[in-house]
Amino acid sequence: MKMYHKMTNALRILSVDMIEQAGSGHPGMPLGMADIASVLWQKFLKFDASHPQWFDRDRLILSNGHGSALLYSLLYLTGFRQASLKELKNFRQFGSRTAGHPERNLLDGVDFSTGPLGQGLAGAVGMALAERLMNARFGDLLVDHKTYAFVGDGCLMEGISEEAIALAGHWRLNKLIVLWDNNHMTIDGTTNLASSTDIKKRFEANGWSVLSCDGHRSTSIEKALEKAQTATKPTLIACTTTIGFGAPTKAGTPKAHGSPLGKEECAGLRRQLGWEAPPFEMPEDILSAWRAVGAKGEGARQQWEERLAHSPQKKAFLDRLSSKISTTAVHALNDLKKELLQTRKPIATRKASQQVLETLVPLIPQLIGGSADLSAASFTDTSASSGISKSNYAGNYINYGIREHAMAGIMNGLAAHGGLIPYAGTFLSFVDYLKPALRLAALMSLQEIYVLTHDSIGVGEDGPTHQPIEQLASLRATPNVLLFRPADSIETVESYAIALKHTQGPSVLALSRQELPVVRTDSDGTHNKTSLGGYVLSEPSGKRDITLIATGSEVSLAVRAQALLAEQGVAAAVVSLPCTQLFEAQPLSYRQAVLGDAPRLIIEAGASFGWDRYLGVSGAILGVDTFGASGKSKDVLQAFGFTPENIVSLAQELIRRGD
DSSP states (O other): OOHHHHHHHHHHHHHHHHHHHHTOOOOHHHHHHHHHHHHIIIIIOOOOTTSTTOTTSOEEEESSGGGHHHHHHHHHHHTOTTSOHHHHHTTTSTTOSSOSSOOTTTSTTOOSOOOSTTHHHHHHHHHHHHHHHHHHHHOTTTOOOOEEEEEOHHHHHSHHHHHHHHHHHHHTOTTEEEEEEEOOEETTEEGGGTOOOOHHHHHHHTTOEEEEEETTOHHHHHHHHHHHTTOSSOEEEEEEOOTTTTOTTTTTSGGGTSSOOOHHHHHHHHHHHTOOSOTTOOOHHHHHHHHHHHHTTHHHHHHHHHHHHTOTTHHHHHHHHTTOOOHHHHHHHHHHHHHHHHHOOOEEHHHHHHHHHHHHTTTOTTEEEEESSOHHHHOOOOTTOOBOBTTBTTOOEEEOOSOHHHHHHHHHHHHHHSSOEEEEEEEGGGHHHHHHHHHHHHHHTOOOEEEEEOOSGGGGGGOGGGSOSSHHHHHHHSTTOEEEOOSSHHHHHHHHHHHHHOOSSOEEEEEOSSEEOOOOOOSSOOSOGGGGSOEEEEOOSSSOSEEEEEOTTHHHHHHHHHHHHHHTTOOEEEEEOSOHHHHHTSOHHHHHHHHOSSOEEEEOSSOOTTGGGGOOSSEEEEOOOSOOOOSOHHHHHHHTTOSHHHHHHHHHHHHHHHO
16 A cells, blocks of 8 residues: 555544544544545645744644544644644543644644634635735745635535635635535535535636545645646635545445444444554554654745844834734824823714724734725724735735625634734624624634724614614623723723733724713823723712713713712712723722622613623613614614613612612
8 A cells, every 4th residue: 555545544544533532523524535634734735843833834724623633633643742642532522632623722733713614714715815915014035825724515605605705716815725525415415405506616706716626536636736836816626525435334424424433334444444553553654654744844944934034024023923012002092092181072982993093003014904894984994094905915904895704704814824913893783793703713812803883772863773782792791802882082092902912812892873072081091991891980079879880872971960960969970891801800809899889870772681790789770672773863862761861860769779
């Protein structure tokens, strides 16, 4: 048997061994795509197993992440240190680096967390775009690599795939190569149960180069990959394969997809492949051959390091990779805050956001902006924004079109690639379009900034379809996401300052359409109060009778209600709570001091869900638990009780109940 076949069968057997030992997993894809992976890693993929984070390595994303055992087998065999045999034996077990689907933060060699089908494909488009953007800034000597993605039929059925491939073709991302596991099989049966789409024509219509190969013949695979290396467009390689290749009775059937093959089927597979070694034992000649593959990129990596060491762009390049924010940008934000405190001009927080971006974009080259066709409403573009296109990778602003799904997925690829901080905007009510990708960003701890505007029933005339109700609660419930709902322009500036430092997850700014007065009374604005998550905005002179807790546009209503209550001899404190996640991170003593012992009235023009944690012994929530209404903003807010007078009435009732 040729060494190539031995090496490829090693991938199959090792993957199956992992799945059998775990009693859980997906053997069909590793068995079917082993030849494709083997040719790619042996002949084309640029990497160095001893330096897994080498920046100019090629990127590989398993969009069909259920085939994670194949990737883990490749990492072990080529010598990635973290992918030890012990980890492979603990596949899918608690605490293992070899999770059921690839997780970027668990294991070197995993460039992207995948599982929800189609998300990896969108991320690959983002990575390929990131490579072109970084190349336009630093040239071929420092940035010159490809992005490969493995995808299955399920990835191409998910709607996000259409949005992502349309943009990839539009941008002519010729260094993106997608290998399609074309086995015509899904969990429920053959693909013709639910699809009659001609996938090849679909990609061609979106501006891709389309090639085909026999996914089980190394010469056919190599020929297609060789041709893709010099393509002028992104490339789809349709690899005809058999799911569960080599399994005696389950190959070519849905039974090979999502559960272990079983003892008898595994024995038959071994006989069919001519494999005699016991589970998890790798013949020395095969292991040595794979380890040589893992070391073949060492020379290219060393040459790259030498070029970097002598490059006049070295400092700028390393600063970009570190996501280091210049002190000039920090000082500029402080100056803007001082200016806003002095002028005290009422503006919508979406407009305040644009002022911040006007300040930051020229000073922070990492920032790559964008919008889902709402630049004119979310105000995400600036005078320093330059549109990215196939003829202008030096730009810094992406027109995604009406594609929130792909926008968020591509942002994940931009952030995961390194050297870029993506931000983009749409309406808060549309967050459900982008939520799956935002969730993955949180899981991968990616630094991204979402500018989500039109944040409440204050949107008014656009009506319930555009008035977010449950979205704030949903975002607050998502781990590793910082949700900011700033009360005014000052808190907006402070939210951006925090987001630029928060490198371990996405930040979301929920911003108002309507103008809001400046509620902060700081003299110089040197202290970032938003960093505390919540703080006492205005304390009465005596003991509190009640505490008014509000976010966003409702904070100014609470301030006006405080004045009305004072006229009635009621001592009310106003607490602004722009970021509950940061507030929860503060010491208990601080949180208790801010919230106080008096009855608490919580005010937010969104779902009341989740706010009960701050009610204390006695309290009430003024929220919105229906789907809003269409009308003038003022009329809608009044109808739902968001007026100073109604807040006063509710506060008085709370105080009476406590007497």
